[in-house]
Amino acid sequence: MPQLKSLDELRALRQQLQRDVQARTAAATTITVGMGTCGIAAGAREVMSALLDDLAARGINAHVTTVGCIGMCSKEPLVDVKRGDDPKITYGNVNPTMVPRILDEHVADGRVVEDWVVARVAA
């Protein structure tokens, strides 16, 4: 392990290490994947894996959590994005190929991907 020689080096290391504990620190964005039986049957697991891989690749700090069936089974897999104080946006029939666009446009940039929105709940 390299010896730390200055405050700047410590801060750079902290920046690097912070992703390791991000589940325990506050995040501006929470992404929730519907993982009831219906969601899993419709491919929510693959969506979850794609989300985690793509988030890591982009270095985005967001919490990813799971939730049970909310009753809109025909639109599963459902993915909610709650970005700061913005309304909660629910995307329906999400598949892994859609994940990069949601992350790049909505999570990173704040532009909702209107084509895939199925619900919108104000904060």
Place this chain on the structure above:
Amino acid sequence: MADQYRADLLVSCLHDRPPELLAALDAELAHRGLDKEIRVVKAGCRGWCAQGPVLHVQPDDTFYVGVQPADVPELVEETLVKGRVVERLTFRDPATRKRVHRYADIPSHRKQLRIALRNCGLVNPESIEEYIALGGYEALAKALSSMTPEQVIAEVKKSGLRGRGGAGFPTGRKWESARHAEGEIKYVLANGDEGDPNCFMDRALMEGDPFSIVEGMTIGAYAIGAHQGYIYLPFEYTLAARSLQAALRRARDFGLLGQDILGSGFDFNITLRLGARSFVGGESTAIMHAIEGKPSEPRAKHVHTTDKGLWERPTCLNNVKSWAIIPEIIVKGGDWFAEIGTERSKGTQVFSLAGKINVTGLVEVPMGTTIRQLVFDVGGGLPKKRYFKAIQIGGPSGGVLPAGLLDTPMDYETLAEAGSMMGTGGVVVMDDRTCVVDVARYFLDFLRDESCGKCSTCREGIRRMLDIMTGITKGQGSLADLDQLEQLAKVVQGVSLCGLGKTAANPVLSTLRYFRDEYETHIREGLCPAGVCRSLSRFHILETCSGCGLCVKACPEDAIIGEKKQAHMIDQDKCLRCGACREACNLDKIEIVSPQAIAMMPKPAVVAVKPAAAGRGR
């Protein structure tokens, strides 16, 4: 280098437990292919001692108590795959009987403010990476790069921090004396030798967050100009020693301990010293003697240890909790800390709650929190809806305070005025079935064992007080004994050298002050109203007894007789006076009377007539 996990499972209470729970979690996560996205973190104690093992799911903040290996498949399936809460494993609030899902919503947690224990249970104590990621070593870097030692001391003085070992000496002033003391070589010491029988906050801190102690000591060493530090802890604390040892090694690996720390040119090293756990051994000069290899006995402090301490050199000793608070003060500023607490007692205090209280374990609350808030809001009140009778604060030599003082704010001065002390923060809650005379006798017995014997007042005085107290609990006391007790207590308090002797009389003096009538009842009426002193209490079933038979089942000696649905009676010749029947009775139909009173009552005649009837159908 860092992996990204979507959830962390913080598992506490693994101390001394078989590894099945962790193994079950690892196996279940691997089996479901979740081990790359969910991580199990071996965290330290978070104070939930009565409810362990506890498991905290982040980022959802779901909190589970009493988790067993058999619960793991359901827990993983429901919570981590489907995002649902396993209701039966959540915490049930004793006040409302309602389940609480999120950790942040648990009432006893909401009332707390954790500064010394800020990381306990939330980090892997062996990982310096996690400590740094969550803001660790920012304080040391700030002190070394932008503050002079005088500025560090000024900040600590401004914070108003007082020693958390119990005596409450202002930390900043101690540092200043050590800095100004003459001598090239100076030492800093961390005291982790807690000798109280029911205190374990120092252990929890050393096990759960060793880096904050190490960082705090390094800052202190920089401030007073020391280059060597020692952490003294009981050798019985094996996990704490291992955790600290690992922390020292990792800190050296990262250049945060040793030569030229953070490129500042400042050198500092820390060595662990293990001693035998004892009550008097936690006294500051006793620790210095122990580190020097001498018997751990205190000496008179005519010369301050900040002038001549360890090996006759200027030494700054602080409790591990004080050291752990220092980094927070440096990062957030002395003013931030000074805003918490009361006029003269700043910040927070860690209490270990024990006795007749629902939430036993470790809590940290702002100074000035009232006893009522501590017991009823944070501690969840007393179990079985029993009445609050008294509370002992400050460890075995703390005073016992009555229910009338429930609204007393807890800070150093107010507690001392009331006849108790802050001490180490050990708290024992007593209900109406606790005899305060017996409690005072019990603690005298403990202190007699722990007295090192150097001062005759402490060595002989405690023993003599114990003899008198034992006499009273056995019905051999007289009212003159009470005056003699008071006199003896004042001599022991006034003449003994160290904190042990000076405070040893607290339990006796405070109970005499607040519960004198209970002493007098013991002596005049030959009755222990709480039913604890066996020579002075007899159990008697009231005539309104419903005859439910619960007491019959509870009695280990088959001493209770009576027909079903008719009032029962106790055969006093068989009765052990254990009190099991009274605990079992839902209707409070068992009273305590004196041996003289029971002698006047009719003996249970049924004994001879229907001996077999008692057991039938039950």
